[in-house]
Amino acid sequence: MLDGAKAKAILKVLQGCNSFTRLRKIQAQVIVCGLHCDPSISTQLLRFCAVSVSGSLAHAQLLFDKMxxxxxxxxxxIVRGFSQSHSPLLALAYYNxxxxxxxxxxxDTFTFTFALKAVEKLKALPKCREIHGSIITTGYGRDTVVCTALTRCYAKNGSLEDARFLFDKMPERDLVAWNAMISCYSQAGRHEEAMEMYERMRNENVGLDAFSIVGLLSSCAHVGALGLGVQLHRIACDTGLVRNVFVGNALIDMYAKCGSLDDxxxxxxxxxxxxxxxxxxxSMIHGxxxxxLGNDAISFFEQMLAAGMRPNSITFLGLLCGCSHQGLVREGVDYFHQMSSKFNLTPGIKHYGCLVDLYGRAGNLDKALETIETSPSRDDPVLWRILLGSSKIHKNVASGEKALRNLMRLGAVTAGDCVLLSxxxxxxxxxxxxxxxxKLIKTLGVKTTPGWSWIEISNQVHKFVVDDKLHPDSMQVYxxxxxxxxxxxxxxxxxxxxxxxxLPGSWSEGGCSETPSSCHSEKLAIAYGLARTPEGTSLRxxxxxxVCKDCHSFTKFVSKAFNRSIVVRDRVRFHHFVDGVCSCGDYW
DNA sequence: ATAGGGTTAG
Structure with missing residues (x-):
């Protein structure tokens, strides 16, 4: 029978155990001493095998099946172990x-949170609902931790509505629950709703911590909400949370995406x-x-290496994006090859996209084509669409036709593509x-992404659409x-x-720039900004x-005539207009 | 013994 002191000693050793070999030795010892029959020991052992980094799930399964x-x-x-593994389905098998x-x-409550984690990964909304049912019938429906996990599970399975409903029904919400809701909205791209949660938190006097700030900053970055971003920065300074690296990183990204590279x-x-x-x-390199600023991206990349930091595939997206926008073809191509030769990273479709863009934008359409044809993603419409875009910039009929023909081959042609070629x-x-x-456009049917622009004036966002007549100050704007x-x-x-x-109705130019029209949304936003802000203030x-060519030229002359700096963030990059010149050097 | 919330790309 079990000797209490011995059991205690073994448990202690298990807690300090950091290698699987060692674990097995201890296990052998446990068996020799006959301690494996003791449920507390074997359960402990199982936990280590299942969830410790040095454990082994297969081994955990063996142990478990012997119980x-x-x-x-x-x-x-066992449920927890598999929920964290690459086969979360097995976690559910055990749960069932x-x-x-x-x-x-x-x-118990733990079982449910672990099972929910597995469902988060699996994208199985019905399973989420099913577990929700079991949680209620077992009487855990009011537990804050379980509800938070459930909220997240709904959100990750695509139902933000269920998540929100559940959140609102929670008997008690702590900060973790609020943060979960914020990050779910933010990660789902529902930034306005994330910010609404912040409003509610302030009204209900819930505090803020680093988690809340990080989630909110990410939303600010996505929508370019500098005003709120600055507010959060101030709060982070006052509370000392700026020293948190997550917060710092989110701030870098927010400022970069709001056009304040200096900040x-x-x-x-x-x-x-x-x-x-x-x-x-x-974040800095991508900024x-x-x-x-391809040269700065390169310089920071080199500093990163010098600091002993290993780049990952995301690092290269920022770097290649910089090279592409500044026309640094030789450098970009070189870094692209370094990915695999020096850093053991496999370029993904997005990296190939950057490379095609790099060649195409620079006018080397042959090389762009060659890149697509020799890439492992030659059957991905994305790459051909990039080539089509480059063909438009360089007014190249042959290469545009080639791109469209391939899009047809892939059955991926959209009206937007045809508009580009036309x-x-x-x-x-x-x-x-x-x-x-x-003719083709007519058969495909015209789908349009309506263009909009917004400008923030004293923390208030004003949104304009093409030929806007809806804005309350419409008359003044025109x-x-x-x-x-x-x-x-x-x-x-x-x-x-x-x-x-x-063409009948409105259409978009390949989802790239706005419909030809008398008045694009950014002109309205610029006019409004000029009317509503004092001389010398820069506009964002x-x-x-x-941005279309006409608006780009318009903005350049406005910046000169009114002596204002104007920063425009478009779908893929920034334009800084100062004194009649744009930072993109008309290369976009 | 064990739990729920965080940043970059897209």
């Missing part, structure tokens, strides 16, 4: 067995060398990249091609726009008439599509 009627703790360990087969053991950089330098992690570096045809005065595209256009024109602006295709515009 005559495992206690709840043992079930929990516990519910149906076990005579003795009942699931991003000062946060970066404020993080002590040794605390900088791969997120810190990646330079989307601002078109623009190329129109530019080349190739009327029969143009007519063919028009009046101002007239004046602005006059002054820009006397500074040298000439309106570039878009190719009019005369965020838009969902690419």
């Amino acid at each position: 005559p009627d495992p206690p709840t703790q043992a079930w929990n360990s 067995r516990l519910l149906s087969d076990s005579l003795l053991a009942r699931p 991003a950089l000062s946060i970066f330098t404020g993080i002590r060398r040794r605390r900088r992690d791969v997120f810190t570096w990646n 330079f990249g989307v601002h078109g 623009t190329i045809y129109a530019g080349a005065n190739y009327l029969s091609g143009f007519a063919k595209m028009r 009046e101002k726009l007239e004046e602005v256009t006059k002054r820009a024109t006397s500074a040298g602006y000439v309106k570039e008439e878009p190719v009019i295709l005369n 515009i965020v838009k969902n599509l690419r």
